[in-house]
Amino acid sequence: MKKSKEGLMTERKIKRRNFISFAFFGAYIASTYTGFRWLYKSPDETPDITAGAHKPLRRALNKTELFFRRLTFNENHLVKTYPRSMAVQQIRHNSDIGSAGELPPENWKLQVKRISGETLQITLNELMKLPKTEITYDFKCVEGWDQISHWEGVSFRDFMAHYSLEAESGMGYVGLETPDQQYYVGIDMPSAMHPQTLLAYQMNDELLNGKHGQPLRLIIPVKYGIKNLKRIGTITFSNSRPRDYWAERGYDYYSGL
Amino acid sequence: MKGIKEKHPLLMRWTHWVNFPILTIMIWSGMLIYWANDEYKITLLGHTYVHFFPDWFYNLLHVPGRLAEGMAFHFLFMWLFALNGFVYVLYTIISGQWRQLLPNRHSFKEAWLVVLHDLHIRKMAPPQDKYNAAQRIAYTAIIIMGLGSLVTGLAIYKPVQFNWLCWLCGGYHLARIWHFVLTIGYVFFFLIHVIQVILAGWNNFRSVVSGFEVVNVRPEPKIENNNGDEKV
Numbered sequence: 001m002k003k004s005k006e007g008l009m010t011e012r013k014i015k016r017r018n019f020i021s022f023a024f025f026g027a028y029i030a031s032t033y034t035g036f037r038w039l040y041k042s043p044d045e046t047p048d049i050t051a052g053a054h055k056p057l058r059r060a061l062n063k064t065e066l067f068f069r070r071l072t073f074n075e076n077h078l079v080k081t082y083p084r085s086m087a088v089q090q091i092r093h094n095s096d097i098g099s100a101g102e103l104p105p106e107n108w109k110l111q112v113k114r115i116s117g118e119t120l121q122i123t124l125n126e127l128m129k130l131p132k133t134e135i136t137y138d139f140k141c142v143e144g145w146d147q148i149s150h151w152e153g154v155s156f157r158d159f160m161a162h163y164s165l166e167a168e169s170g171m172g173y174v175g176l177e178t179p180d181q182q183y184y185v186g187i188d189m190p191s192a193m194h195p196q197t198l199l200a201y202q203m204n205d206e207l208l209n210g211k212h213g214q215p216l217r218l219i220i221p222v223k224y225g226i227k228n229l230k231r232i233g234t235i236t237f238s239n240s241r242p243r244d245y246w247a248e249r250g251y252d253y254y255s256g257l
Numbered sequence: 258m259k260g261i262k263e264k265h266p267l268l269m270r271w272t273h274w275v276n277f278p279i280l281t282i283m284i285w286s287g288m289l290i291y292w293a294n295d296e297y298k299i300t301l302l303g304h305t306y307v308h309f310f311p312d313w314f315y316n317l318l319h320v321p322g323r324l325a326e327g328m329a330f331h332f333l334f335m336w337l338f339a340l341n342g343f344v345y346v347l348y349t350i351i352s353g354q355w356r357q358l359l360p361n362r363h364s365f366k367e368a369w370l371v372v373l374h375d376l377h378i379r380k381m382a383p384p385q386d387k388y389n390a391a392q393r394i395a396y397t398a399i400i401i402m403g404l405g406s407l408v409t410g411l412a413i414y415k416p417v418q419f420n421w422l423c424w425l426c427g428g429y430h431l432a433r434i435w436h437f438v439l440t441i442g443y444v445f446f447f448l449i450h451v452i453q454v455i456l457a458g459w460n461n462f463r464s465v466v467s468g469f470e471v472v473n474v475r476p477e478p479k480i481e482n483n484n485g486d487e488k489v
Binding site: 006007010011013014017018020021022025028032036052053054057058060061064068072073074077079080138140141142143144145146221222246249250251252256257 | 258259260261274278282290291293294296324325326328329330332333336414415416417418419420429430433463466467468469471
């Protein structure tokens with residue numbers, strides 16, 4: 001009789017453990033499904049400097065970027081450069097929001113809004129007299145493509161120093177907008193002051209044409225292409241984040257590489 | 258008589274099941290990202306055999322035009338994927354379960370015999386412990402693949418700040434290709450895994466939920482008598 005009692009005990013034990021395990025398993029499946037559904041259906045953030053992302057996902061995006069920025073961003077981390085001969089001749093043209101068509105340099109002046117309220121008006125000729133910086137690097141688009149390209153212009157650092165914008169460089173952000181204000185980006189000051197950031201006016205030894213931001217564009221190798229604004233009209237400085245075209249459309253504000 | 262044979266510790270069961278939805282979300286959100294530059298295909302002698310992915314496939318899964326959303330999901334769930342994997346590996350090391358898991362010097366030879374047996378070419382399967390040789394190799398490989406996804410992912414995510422990682426992966430292009438190939442690998446792993454689980458049957462499946470298998474135990478040869486004598 002003892003044996004069958006033991007068998008019965010085991011049988012009961014199996015049943016009990018199965019019941020508990022599968023109850024937890026079922027609860028887990030249900031909560032995972034509910035949790036994901038909640039996130040997937042969660043409302044978009046209130047449109048502000050950033051917009052277009054699910055509210056909880058935007059929070060996560062900001063926190064993640066901050067984590068990586070604090071952990072890894074270092075001005076001495078230079079973007080890999082390539083021999084000039086590796087640069088492509090035909091640079092990919094992806095978008096011309098705010099920079100469609102031609103804008104000859106003689107019809108243009110860069111507007112730099114100082115924090116004192118004064119606005120500097122700078123011509124391309126004046127910029128071209130500053131020390132020239134060249135870079136051949138791998139331009140990376142947020143879409144996933146990249147292209148080795150060659151650019152020439154004034155390093156943003158040199159530009160700030162030349163126009164005595166010391167007070168401005170102490171601010172948190174630089175805002176850049178196209179003359180028609182259709183496209184605009186915000187750049188954190190450390191990335192703007194990175195030694196490889198350029199105000200570019202030439203690619204492959206030729207002045208920029210209408211497709212690539214004539215007459216002056218931003219080349220910022222530590223960021224995705226979406227931050228490399230074509231056709232700079234105005235430059236502003238602020239401690240709060242300036243408006244940013246793609247950050248208003250669900251993309252990360254920082255978009256650093 | 259039925260008996261209980263402990264098989265999978267609680268933590269290994271949980272990390273296994275937690276990984277499933279996380280990896281699914283990572284693959285899905287990864288596809289939303291990949292769509293924006295879907296350049297990979299298998300081309301041999303000028304003929305394209307597979308294009309990753311055809312339009313009907315994208316449309317079926319509502320992939321097009323969701324790059325930003327994909328990135329937002331991907332960069333949240335990457336934390337959970339890494340954390341869950343870290344817990345699993347740490348537990349495997351500390352608990353000594355790695356002995357059951359890592360391939361040993363016989364595994365690579367035996368794995369062939371397991372495959373032949375599973376394909377009904379060979380009658381006998383080699384004797385096994387918790388996992389057979391093919392399982393040891395597959396379950397170890399999938400962990401290394403997970404690590405590979407993290408490394409290649411970081412290399413694509415921060416190619417400037419982690420330029421040494423990018424270099425280690427063979428550059429930005431190769432890192433992105435590896436990241437993609439590993440994902441395809443997960444899908445194949447999943448398909449074979451599910452088929453094997455179905456073939457292995459309920460007892461095996463249950464053990465990944467409740468931790469034990471039910472086995473037939475031979476009753477211990479005891480002699481019951483009144484004066485308490487037992488066989489020596």
